[in-house]
Amino acid sequence: MTKKAIFLILTTLVSLNLWAADGDYSDDIEAKEAAEMIKKDGAILIDVRDPVEFLYVGHAAGSLNIPIFFVRIDLPPLNTRLKVAEVEKKKSKSIHVKKTYRPMMDENPKFVEEVKKAAGGDLQKPIIVICRSGERSIYAAEKLAKNGFENVYNLEGGYIFDWRANGLPSGGE
Numbered sequence: 001m002t003k004k005a006i007f008l009i010l011t012t013l014v015s016l017n018l019w020a021a022d023g024d025y026s027d028d029i030e031a032k033e034a035a036e037m038i039k040k041d042g043a044i045l046i047d048v049r050d051p052v053e054f055l056y057v058g059h060a061a062g063s064l065n066i067p068i069f070f071v072r073i074d075l076p077p078l079n080t081r082l083k084v085a086e087v088e089k090k091k092s093k094s095i096h097v098k099k100t101y102r103p104m105m106d107e108n109p110k111f112v113e114e115v116k117k118a119a120g121g122d123l124q125k126p127i128i129v130i131c132r133s134g135e136r137s138i139y140a141a142e143k144l145a146k147n148g149f150e151n152v153y154n155l156e157g158g159y160i161f162d163w164r165a166n167g168l169p170s171g172g173e
Contacts, residue, residue: 025141028156031163034128037153038062043126044118047159048111048140053132054172060130060159061169066114068131068140069105076100111140112147123148130155130163 029037037043047059048068059065075081084100108114119125127149129137134156141154155162164170 025138025145025152025154026150027153028134029128029153030157031155031166031168034130034153034155034163035168037126037128041126043128043151043153045128045130045155046115046118046140048129048131048136049159056172057132058159058164058170058172060163061171063130063171064118066111066118067108068111068136068143069107072104072106074102074104076102112143115144115149119149124150126151126153128153128155130159132158132160134158134161 034043034045038045045060045063047054047063047065049057049059049065050067050069050071051065052071054065054067080100084097088097115127116123119127127144129140129144129152131137131140134154135158137154137158141152144152157163157165159170
């Protein structure tokens with residue numbers, strides 16, 4: 001087989017997500033299933049959102065906040081903020097103030113280490129990761145699986161669209 005043929009086969013396998021299942025998290029689950037796993041199996045619910053979001057938006061009661069990213073916002077110069085405020089006063093509809101701020105996501109270098117401590121070093125302990133809507137938690141679940149955790153679940157729909165929407169217990173609200 002030629003190098004080109006091997007390359008094409010490997011590229012196809014990777015693109016079809018069939019290459020080496022190791023590193024893939026266990027499954028996407030819904031909030032009611034997660035609540036049952038916590039109750040029956042002692043699963044740990046890890047909220048991977050930034051602490052500010054965890055505290056002020058609310059969170060699943062009993063969840064442990066271990067952020068996968070920290071949000072850092074580079075504040076624009078005062079003159080820019082003054083101009084934006086003036087434009088907003090004159091316009092009847094809102095403008096894109098967010099474009100003047102530069103939010104950055106810095107990955108938490110202690111994320112895996114802290115989850116490992118929370119699980120008492122047990123890489124087989126069921127871990128459920130949750131964020132606002134399910135996107136950051138997918139990243140976190142993959143990271144944990146790639147670092148040896150064997151029973152990692154992503155709460156599909158996250159806190160807002162699944163946990164809270166199903167009326168499950170919440171804290172911080």
